[in-house]
Amino acid sequence: MKRQKHTSPKKTINWWRWATLILLGLIIGSGIWFTTKVLTPYNDKIAQSADSDDSQAAFSVQLTKRQVNHIVDYYLNDYLKDSKIKYTLTVGDSAVLGGHFEFFGATIKFGLQFDPLVRPNGDVELKATKLNIGSLPVPISYVLNYVGHSYKLPSWVKLNSSQETVVLKLSKFKLQNGMQIKATKIDLPNDDIDFSVYLPSSSTKD
Secondary structure, eight states: OOOOOOOOOOOOOOHHHHHHHHHHHHHHHHHHHHHHHHHSOOBOOOOOOOOSOSSOOSEEEEEOHHHHHHHHHHHHHHHTTTOSSOOEEEESSSEEEEEEEEETTEEEEEEEEEEEEEOTTSOEEEEEEEEEBTBOOOOHHHHHHHHHHHSOOOTTEEEETTTTEEEEOGGGOBOTTSOEEEEEEEETTTTEEEEEEEOOOGGGOO
C-alpha cells in the first residue's frame, strides 16, 4: 500500500501585520529625519566687515511702514518666484516673519515676531520675541532652525538660531546701480523709518 504523504499546512502571510510594520517604520524614520534636520543648530556666522563707505551719505530717505511693506513684498515676490517655499515679512508694531512647514503631512503655519535694532554700521538686527503657531509648544529656536535649513534666504540675511536673531546686513547689500543703504532709525510704533543712501565710490565705477 502507498503511504500517504503528510503535507504541512501552508503558512498564510499576515499582510495587515506587515503593512502596519512598514507604516510604523516610515513614520519613525520620517520623524528621526525631521528632528535631526531641524534640531541641528543653524548658525550662519557673520563675518566682521568694514563700513560700506566713510563718505557722507548722498541723501536720506524717510519711509512709513506701509511703504516698507510694499518694497519688501515686491522684493520677495521677485526673489522667491522660482522657490517652492514662500514666506512673508510684514512690518507693523513689530516685524513678523510668516511662513509654514510640513510635519507628518500637515501644514503648520507660523508667525514669528521680531523687535528691530539698528546697529552702528547701519545693519538691522531682528530679535525674535514671540512665536504664534497655534497650540503647538514649539520653541523659537526650533522654527529658526527650520527656516535656516529649508528657506531660500538672500546672502546678506544672516540667521542665528541659538541667539534667536536675524541680521539684515545692509552693508553687504547693493542696488543694481551700485548704491548702498544704511538704516539710521527704526521706530515702528511712531511709524518712523529712516535710511541713508550712499553713491558707489569712484573706484567701483566702470
